[in-house]
Amino acid sequence: MFNLQYDASRLAKETYRGLAASKARIEIQVSEFPPSRAGSLPLIADDLALDFANTESGRGYPSHQDHLRNPSDIADWLRHTTTITLDEAQWLRAETRARPISRRIF
Numbered sequence: 001m002f003n004l005q006y007d008a009s010r011l012a013k014e015t016y017r018g019l020a021a022s023k024a025r026i027e028i029q030v031s032e033f034p035p036s037r038a039g040s041l042p043l044i045a046d047d048l049a050l051d052f053a054n055t056e057s058g059r060g061y062p063s064h065q066d067h068l069r070n071p072s073d074i075a076d077w078l079r080h081t082t083t084i085t086l087d088e089a090q091w092l093r094a095e096t097r098a099r100p101i102s103r104r105i106f
Contacts, residue, residue, distance in 0.1 A: 038067045039076035048081060071096035 038055065045051045055077060058064040068074050072093050079089040 033069065034065060036067045036069060036073045036076070038073040039080045041067060041077065041080070043081060048083065051081060052077075 037057075041051075041055060043051050045054065055067045056065065057067065068077055075084070075089040075092040078084045078092075079086060084092070
């Protein structure tokens with residue numbers, strides 16, 4: 001679970017006059033994302049870069065989802081595209097778990 005905070009001061013100033021806009025905050029709690037489909041997304045472009053661009057779904061809709069949210073999802077997708085082997089995917093997952101700096105790269 002994570003908290004997403006959006007500073008609503010500008011919106012509050014424009015929309016709700018008299019509201020203490022500088023202290024206005026909207027807090028949204030999201031407990032779970034839908035599961036990533038990184039390992040099963042359709043590979044239709046026959047080009048790795050275009051297939052990578054297709055790792056989001058529902059653009060422009062409330063259901064918008066990025067399927068590559070963490071290093072494990074990236075390893076799943078790369079394995080699915082046969083860009084890396086199963087051993088390399090397992091190494092990538094272990095490396096990003098063992099070294100926090102590696103997670104920031106992704």
